[in-house]
Every structure is written in structure tokens, then in C-alpha cells.
Amino acid sequence: MKTIIKLAAASVIALSLVACQSAPTKSLNDANMAIKSATKANGAAKKIYVEWRDTGKLLKKARKAKGKGDFDTAVKLAGKAERQAKNAVAQAKSQRNVKPRL
Numbered sequence: 001m002k003t004i005i006k007l008a009a010a011s012v013i014a015l016s017l018v019a020c021q022s023a024p025t026k027s028l029n030d031a032n033m034a035i036k037s038a039t040k041a042n043g044a045a046k047k048i049y050v051e052w053r054d055t056g057k058l059l060k061k062a063r064k065a066k067g068k069g070d071f072d073t074a075v076k077l078a079g080k081a082e083r084q085a086k087n088a089v090a091q092a093k094s095q096r097n098v099k100p101r102l
Contacts (some may be wrong), residue, residue: 026071034078035062041085050092055084 038059045051058081066074 001035016044020087026075028066028071029077031062031066031071031074034075034082035059035066038054038082038085040084045085045088045092048089048092052084052088055081055088058084 042055042059044057058077060098062074062077062081065071067069
């Protein structure tokens with residue numbers, strides 16, 4: 001009787017752990033759109049020669065994650081790359097008329 005109760009309790013715990021695992025929230029389409037948007041923003045930064053060091057690396061990692069089916073990570077990395085690219089452009093614009101101090 002004790003063995004049956006232990007097995008039942010173990011089964012309930014195992015099933016509840018499986019049920020608690022979160023399913024991926026992003027899809028392939030989400031990853032494609034995020035990478036496309038980040039690539040476009042980075043293209044604008046490259047065009048004016050202000051691409052930040054890690055932006056391309058982040059995009060490469062995002063594409064790799066998408067290829068592995070990890071769409072959540074791909075969207076996260078692409079979002080970070082897009083923010084970096086937009087910040088690079090904003091930084092260049094804000095410093096356009098700054099004269100160096102000598």
C-alpha cells in the first residue's frame with residue numbers, strides 16, 4: 001500500500017512539473033520579422049559608418065538560434081541588435097556638431 005501511494009505521489013509531482021514548463025512564446029515568423037528589422041536598422045548604421053562592435057555578432061547569434069528552432073532567443077538577440085543599431089545612429093547624430101576640446 002505504501003509503495004502505491006509513493007508511486008502515485010511521484011506521478012503527480014512529475015506530471016505537475018511537465019505541465020508547469022512554459023511553451024515557447026515566439027514563432028518562426030516572429031524571429032524572421034525581428035531579424036529583418038534588426039538587419040535594416042544595422043544597415044542604416046553601416047551606411048553612415050557607425051556600426052557598433054557587437055551588433056553584427058548579435059545578429060549572427062540570432063540567426064543561429066533561429067536555425068536551431070530557439071525562436072525566443074532569436075527574437076531577444078535580434079531586439080538587442082536593433083536597439084544597438086538605433087543607438088549607434090542616434091549617438092552619431094547627437095555628436096555630429098560636437099567640436100573636440102583641445
